[in-house]
Amino acid sequence: MTTFHEELLPGTRRALLHRIAVAQAEGRSPSLVAAVVRDGRAVWHGARTSVDGHGPDENVQYRIGSITKTFTAVLVMRLRDEGALDLEDPLEKHLPGTGAGEATIAQLLAHTGGLAAESPGPWWERTPGSSRPDLADVLGDRPVLHPAGRRFHYSNPGYSLLGALVEELRGASWDEVLRREVLEPLGLDRTGTRPRHPHAGGWAVHPWADVLLPEPAEDFGRMAAAGQLWSTTGDLARFAAFLAHGDDRVLCARTLREMRTPAAPADPADLADGGSYGLGLRIENQGGRVLVGHSGSVPGFLASLALSVSDDVAAVVLANCTSGPMVTQVAGDLVGIVAEAEPRIPEPWRPSPHVDRSLLDLTGPWYWGTSPYALRVTADGLLSLAPLSGGGRRSRFRTNGDGTWTGLEGYFAGEILQAVRRPDGTMDHLDLGSFVFTRQPYDEGAAVPGGVDAEGWRGIG
Template identity: 65%
Template sequence: MSETPEPPAAPSEAAAPSTPVPATAVPVAGELLPATRRALLHRLARAQSEGRTPSMVGAVVRDGATVWTSGRSMMEGHGPDGDTQYRIGSLTKGFVAVLVMRLRDEGLLDLTDPVERHLPGTVPGGATIAQLLAHTSGLAAETPGPWWERTAGELRPEPADVLGTAPLKHPVGRVHHYSNPGYALLGALVEKVRGRAWGDVLRAEVLEPLGMARTSLLPQAPHAGGWAVHPWADVMQPEPLHDTGLMAPAGQLWSTADDLCRWAAFLAAGDERVLSAASVAEMRTPAAAPAPDWDAGYGLGVQLLRRDGRLLAGHTGSMPGFLAALWVSVEDGVGAVVLTNVTSGPQVATAAADLVAIVAENEPRFPAPWRPRSSADPALLALTGPWYWGTNPFVLRLEAERDIELAALNGRGRGARFRAEPDGTWTGLDGYYAGETLRVVRGDDGEVRHLDLGSFVFTREPYDPDADVPGGVDPDGWR
């Protein structure tokens, strides 16, 4: 990175820098109701006031378009807007993860590859790329001293300076242990495979296609200055600003609420110019099996949160002088961003989640109108209706154009949705059968005998004697 970091802004610049930059146009969908807009502004005002922060900006995106943006500041009449840059800390990790997923989708690497295959001499223990993405590599949470977030990257010129002499703190693949150095290695991996600086790759492959012109490695005016507020007194001092060098993939980026609304829309639906919807959904899937009653988890570069029955995906971020949070509820079609310029205090993760809830609950998404299918394949229609796994009743329903759903009728079986494949089979999309193959088994006469789902046999009657039930069926039948 060739740019020279700018010093923190003076207090008068903390909320509303004076350098003008043309605002990036953000599409605006249908207006929110006045009561919803007031509730959003009230929540943001509470977060700024109670969090004792120089400034704060919030935004909401609904169905892919920004519908609300507002800012609050310690200086009357100088609130930030959607084009004011803030440092976003660990939200950077999601961007790095997208670059890695692009390499996977292009066939240039596999997520199961040991990192050593691409970066020899770096990670001991055989940790894989997927484990770095999911923070299950066993690597240390931080670099050896000094504190990398408040010191220049020149102090860590080599990967060995990032990892230290004993980087493994846990057995590889056994536990989730958040690792900033792990993402430094992922940035190095992108550079090794692409042959260019990861920041340049990010600009060309992600930021430009998504229209995120105000997201950068170093601050660009107008931007907020970073501040530390005294915990016991209403006074503050500026935080240092450094280029973190090799650690930049863990938390270097600066962005705006406008740009991050675009990012939120991407995390909800994907974009074929950057990453398919299926690959983005893979990122939003828990990478390590969570507990049955889990409320927080991690996918591939994406944090997961369950709050009040709502599943949120996104990330939080912190760097000295800055806090950030972004959450998306795919089911509700709503995402929210909160950015602020203080080291600690405001609960930005909670505030962003509350912004999502305010819109989702006050203006719930209208379901898409029911419409009949464009065509009806008689062979597929013949598969619909009841099926039995042993004595457990299921029903098969036809969805979309060729996709299907297999659901337990009594609520005590393992159901799933399935995606149609070109060879006439279906692949499980969720639950126990995710990734498993469902196929139709026919007899010599071409008639359907049963369904095979990962070796489980589903028949038209409970223990149908005419089907190939494993272990056979008692010849005397039911009695």
């Protein structure tokens, strides 16, 4: 089997180093560290720092802010996969009395629950969590600003509720459950809710002078599930590999695909870059490449994790300043540098080990009215229906085991495809959610709704 060489080419490594050097210098960050993951393993680590002889490595901790939300989402999806909850359950079913229980768990994961963006009272990221000991303190008197499910509105308190949900159903603290169910199985030994040496200090950089001010590192208390974690580029590189491929000890690949699928309508401000949100993961189009991941920002720290599933390349960028380097852009640029300089080598084509001969009768060209489509059997046993040329509706379909198939994506997601045969067993047409696909354009021998003109095709004259 052909695979990538573990090491990146020297030119690629220099381009990566140049990109983070520019980011650290122009963003005026005391330090900036990064990692690149390819084929599920870290292949590059880099660092730039303002302190001579003190370059942080992949084991130095930084606060990662809202990347914490993705970890919380993983815990919730584990509960779903175990059958402890359904994503369409209202929060009230499992965590009553919050005042925000109308929102479903899926809506909270996707920031469509209508909750406020921030906790009321003093700036929660710069004040002790002990000042908000209860969920009521986190939510305040007006926790809901929008009708549930109507719009994307990013909510930190929403993830505080999800953390409380995990605690309620597991009977243990959020950080204990996270350590036991995610951090330890994935080997994320340098990730946790408290900093451990070596770790970076958080700084504010004066906008008009090259001077620094230390930022407080508060414990967020009830808001921990929204942004408490400290981590390293080494640990986040392993976490990125997990998000790409799954790990059955934590979440299977199918559930990770579900998390990476848009679940929230895009805010108008996101339409220009094609951004949307899945279940605990941000999805955006950067330079023509779809990236999934999350960013983080708390006083003194910036963080970003970006993954291109199609390239199997991910990048992590961490900085210890309140503002400055555009780490989300930098992470996307690192992915692009590797994906374009050393494009992914596809696996060799191999014939399928098993052949379902009944499917061969379905393959080939079909016509939806006059539009030509092709139906194929893919190597993973799915059916694929797509236009023969240009754009148009396309989807893969998985078998239901009864001679029908269910659409997996796009316009046909969830729709049923079935082959309709004549009494003598010969193929008449495909029915896809009431659309009829025939072997010839408006095949006069098939059951086309509305019938086919008896005189058939003709010229003008």
